[in-house]
Every structure is written in C-alpha cells, then in structure tokens.
Amino acid sequence: MTRPVVWFDIATTDGPALFGFYQELFGWEIENTPMGYGMITPGEGGIGGGIGTAEEGSAKGVSVYVDVDDAQAYLDRAETLGGKTVVPPYEVPGVGKLAEFTDPQGNRIGVWQR
Numbered sequence: 177m178t179r180p181v182v183w184f185d186i187a188t189t190d191g192p193a194l195f196g197f198y199q200e201l202f203g204w205e206i207e208n209t210p211m212g213y214g215m216i217t218p219g220e221g222g223i224g225g226g227i228g229t230a231e232e233g234s235a236k237g238v239s240v241y242v243d244v245d246d247a248q249a250y251l252d253r254a255e256t257l258g259g260k261t262v263v264p265p266y267e268v269p270g271v272g273k274l275a276e277f278t279d280p281q282g283n284r285i286g287v288w289q290r
Contacts (some may be wrong), residue, residue: 182223187230193261194227219285230277239276241286249277250287254279 188194195206195214205217206227214227220242230236244250247265255261258280272290279285 179242179244181240182243183286184223184225185239185241185286186225186227187234187236188227189229189236189240191227191229198227235284237284239284239286241274241288244287246290247273247287247289251275276280 186194186198191214192208192212195208196197198204198208198216204219206214207217208214212229216225216227218224232253242250251261251264259277259278261275262284263274263276263286265272265273272288274288276284276286
C-alpha cells in the first residue's frame, strides 16, 4: 500500500520571523500558536504544515511526514533497507506518534502514526 505524505515542517533559527514571508509569497494562512509554532492551513488539494524554531543542535530545513500505521515497524524496515533511526517514536498528545529516520543518502524523513 502506498503511504501518503501528510505534513511538512519548516525548522529554522527563528520560525515566527518567516511567517510573513510565506504569507506574502504563497498566500498561506498561518496561525501563530502560543509556543511560537506557525500552523499552516492547507489550501485546496494541499497538506497541512508548520513553521517553527529548531531547538539548539536540531536539524534545520524542511521535513516531510508520511502517514503510517506503525511508526516503529517503519523505522525497523527503513533500517533493514539501509536507513538509520534518528528520532525514535514519541507520543504527541492529541496528535499521535512521530518518529524520524535518515535514508541511505542522509535525507531526513518523518513518520506519523495517528
């Protein structure tokens, strides 16, 4: 079964400073949450996403998250295929489990178990 990309995340040095840029550039509606994370409302046919400030030492850039039914099983499979787990599954209340791995060439991908 093909697994869809369901979320993207832009991690940067100052997330809120980029809200206006993306609003002006793409017309995105961005809700600033109390934690300073911008929740991007998807347009027609699009997926939701967010813009946030990366924690010290965390990777910056764009991440995509793929919808899966078992985060750990997909991490295990990624490792069997030459990938590496970088963030083991963790629970986000009201959201589900998130985890991340790198593929054999170092690209970082997230999985989202809802």
